[in-house]
Amino acid sequence: MSAKFRGLICQCVITSIFGLFCADLVAEPERPVVAVVQGKLRGVVDRGLRVFKGIPYAAPPVGERRWKAPGAPVTWPGVRDAAVFGPGCMQPSLPKDYFYADEPPSKSEDCLTLNIWAPPSSHRAPVIVWIHGGGLGIGSSASPLYDGGNFARRGVVFVSLNYRLGALGWLAHPALSAESGDGISGNYGLLDQIQALEWVRDNVAAFGGDPGNVTIMGESAGALSVSYLLTSPLARGLFHRAIAQSPNARAFPELQQSVYGMPSAEQIGAGIARAAGAADLEALRALDVDALQRAATGQHFRPQGTVDGRVLPAQIIDIFDARRQAQVPLLAGFNSGEVKTQLLLLPKPPSSADVYTAEIRKRYGDLAPAFLRLYPASDIRGSMLAALRDAVYGWATERMVRLQAAAGQPAYLYLFDHCDAETAARDLCAFHASDLPYVFGQIGPGASLPANWPRPEGAADRALSEAMLDYWVSFARSGVPGGQGLPEWRPYSKGQSYMHFAERPVASSDPVSGMFEMQEELVQRRRRAGEQWFFKVGIAAPQVPPAQSPVSLSGQ
Template identity: 55%
Template sequence: MKQLPSAALAACLLAASPALAQSPIVDAPAGRLEGSAEGTLRLFKGIPYAQPPVGAKRWQAPTPLPAWQGVRKATSFGPACVQPRPKIAGIYTNPPERMSEDCVTLNIWAPKNAGKLPVFVWIHGGALVSGYSHEGMYDGARMAARGMIVVSINYRLGILGYLAHPGLSAESAEGISGNYGLLDQIAALRWVKDNIGAFGGDATNVTVAGESAGGLSVMYLMASPRARGLFQRAIAQSAYMISAPELKTARNGTPSAEAAGTQAMTALGAADLAGLRAMDAEKLTTDAAAKGYGPWGTVDAKILPRQLVDTWDRGEQAPVPILAGFNSGEIRSLRMLLPPAPAGAAAYEAAIRARYGDLADAFLRLYPANAIGESMLATTRDALYGWTSTRLAIGQTAIGQRGYLYLFDHGYPATDDNGLHAFHASEIPYVFGTAGRTPALWPKVPDTPAERRLSDAMMGYWSSFAKSGTPMAGGQPAWQPYGKDGRYMAFAQAPRPGTKLFPGMFALHEAAVCRRRAGGDQPWNWNTGIASPVLKKTDGCR
């Protein structure tokens, strides 16, 4: 038998083996990658976008990864970033199979033969404490099949992702610390800019999107000068524009980020940074959460120049179109955010009048005392998510960009029978078309034509926004920008346009936050309604 040359032999083997022939290989600036084929799509999993932040690199800004030699397999999802393991099962419980500090990876879904397609970058939620890029609900296959490149990313979480400390600031050439998880997100976007063309993506047509803490991250990215130019559109689902700690100064009723980090070190029993770095990552993360450490972005004058509300007031956020919205039942699955209910209507009204003063009448019209339970759910929903979403739409409109506002108000038997109508994050499987891939205890979405139609419509609006900055869906109503008429789109049983969502809601919460900001000694987050501090009437605030 005549021996074939090695190149010819390899070609014969590829032709004889469908599995080998179907394995896509991409030659990117970062290095060659072998992915997998899934129907008409190519999937690349677990691609590192920075050097592993382990050992001496724990609590350092991400550093670029040198181009690798040879072909790197990208056929398995990378481990989740370290996070506490859940102790109580709930609808959001979906723990990762693997966790590691070596976790700064991303995944790419790309149509075969893609060329200059828009890019959709997804940032997972989880309170900056938990979550991971390859949760089933975030599967990008159906979105990618609509003619996009879909990217999902991991980023450092909890104390590993957001610790600020005087010692860490001293180590930094810029004299700052914290925001490592945010810097990871920026590094991932830079990797996308440099490499996505090799996968058929257009690096000049990138949408950054996220839900809950992912939506908060989108706002951080819009506010950060370091992320400027890395994306051209933004989607913020159930984002919350709460106050953040400042690096060295106690303000808004919150200790400085460095002081909080110093307190965390003491609570964890470490004498110095070397002691913290020597701790097991999972134990460190779990113990820090148990002792009350909360990860937030840090206002450091460089990565985050100022409070988000101030950035938007000054018109300094990224000048990009935005699609933003929230769910009517946000707090039905987040009741831990509610204060204890008062004894009755009289106690409720007295508490509101004592806290809101001349704003109390407006408050009680929106959240009446004769329906305390629903009023408290709506108060916290609006103070966190409704006010934020509306503010985002107004803010982009003010700087000459299009802002699109939505309300997700959809329920189905498993939600409505259990008091979870349109609960927090329930829009996600509709956006991704992943109703069959929700966590085990998630209220199961029925597989009916009506549910599929709603999901198809939302995927259409979201994907067209990512492509062109205008949300459209075939056979569905036109979604108009917020504009001077306060236009929005409601997603109930079907898309339905409207104007002036929850009249009076935004004005009330804007006035409340204005008074807190003026006082300088009160945070603004879920301490609202009967849990609000006393709001003093202030010049310049309505």
């Protein structure tokens, strides 16, 4: 019996002598202590789970360590408190009415921490490592949406992490390359993720997890990060399955040469340094973060990976084509209404169906008939939304799954097409990231969602969420998504099979018939012509290059 519990008994006895009633004799649960490589951690018990937050997995990337690969985490004496999240990585504040606004409680350059939700007792449990989205420029593992409790209640050790964002995480520069032992720069946020996976490998067994069964999982920029990790040799062997929710597969800047109409990554970084008035590397490292962010915004900097020959050895699309990606089971999908919350990416609609048709024929040439079958003039708005969705998310997702299957790996595709009552009333059905409340079990009145999001809470919403959680956990455990009483989710290799998450899960095949074939032909033509194949589609598309040989898509 603990001293605290004995004290409560004594207090009750004493108060009863004076005629008082001791109604509740409840001892606080003992806070769990776990030993990791750096020292001991004291977590908390939350609804029966062991939870540890704010665990440093790398040395703070501040001062002279700004824009360097993450260093080994520091050790500490005694027992470190792990009851609260660490600060989010530095990022701009967003307007409160921005749809995806989800401000972290605090921000700092010293932000490389992770969090763990573990069952009350487990041994060699499957591990999921969650990588948050946010365009590689915003976001935090402290978002209540990413609470890992529902995964841990199903027997998973769930890990979420922070990684460097914006220019601090993704800037390349000639001087940074020169000081690097490998002659490269950029990709610091990706190196953070790899360091976190190494920490998990070395420490997750202390929490009851199996370091030999780790699934990486991310959405949007987190799914893009999953793609990076699949293609980076430095991450090889650190994970054993992958889940990518709404990934993309655009071309990325190369370190020292212009490709696909983009300047080199070093040129981009040098332009930001000039705009910030930083004449040398010392001045660049001394910049106030706000000044750096203003300069990056003024130069229209897009945080993204750099093809440097080492961390990212080649374009994602080329690595998958050569089957040089990690050979692991893959589960990936996209949402039917992805771009309904990304309308700024759409051009102004044409004035009529005739104008729409004429523009498509002019820009797409011999591919126009296939394009118009998929995205007809009879529904201009719906067609514009679908065409952009497929160009950014649909084609990339199906391509990843297709090529993983072609490499002999189990690969599973899904289309999230569910719409709750409030989301339907706001005409946002299956918007980008709307799958997340279902995957994390954040359904109902007590759900923790970003302030501006609809709140699903119907019985069908709860049932679909339970099914998706079961599928995701099953995949993490065995590499096969399944669940008691659920439809069989067949691998994509079985006749282009996929799972359609609408009112309920329905197994089907060929999610958007003819889409992949048309988009793939379009991408290959732009790729051969040295053009970027991202974003500019439909009536905003540049002229499509001609085919090298006659192509027929009439059967699609």
